[in-house]
Amino acid sequence: MKNTSQDVRPLHVKEIFRADIQKLPDMVLFLEETLSSMGLSPTEIFDLQLAADEIFTNIASYAYGAEGGSVSIEVIRDATTVIITFTDSGMPFNPENLPPPDIGLDLSDRKIGGLGIYLARQLTDRLTYRRDDGKNILTIKKAISQPE
């Protein structure tokens, strides 16, 4: 979906997904289409997709028990930034409490995991978390270049 200048760009899109790894491809496709229709560059889309992938994967893996649940994803674009908010009603999970991985370690000392949220932080300008009314609300924000 390429934009032309006559296109009306959606600036606010929200979608709800089952918090399930099997839904990851749908979530990625949703973001790709949404961000592309909002006029972002391929690199910006790649970075935001990857950050969102890591967050969605975390929620799908840890937020809910066997009964499962959902996650809502809201994308807002203004003139200079894109903000993506993930809301789930699962167990409290504050990524701000995670220790950053030591990426300078030798192979033998390196842990296999712990890179996901770190990557999400690296790929965006800000990652914030709050717990509100029994919900985890995680937001990523990235400055974007102006489309032509």
Added chain:
Amino acid sequence: MLEIETGMEEDIGIIRPSGRLDAASFTLLDAAFERLIGEGLRIIILDAGELLYTSSSGLRVLLSAQKRLKQTGGELRIAALRPEIDAVFTMTGLTSVFTIRESVSEALSG
């Protein structure tokens, strides 16, 4: 979507993933490593030329394969990384953990 081809060149295994490597697909790549390492191969090249995307789920598979191969005195060599994925390797400090080569033919010679 991820598709995986495997092959051999002399006694070096080659794994060629194409598509997206993420939490929904990483088990396919993991199984390919499992099989080749199980067959006794000590050097494996990941031909990443058609790998369009990887999340940390994919990086975990590669780290874990490298650990296993190093224990046998072998290694995982990664060839033909696309720039976006190369950036992810740099961001996570993985460029020093793997032997990274421009092409499969370079990776074959060490």
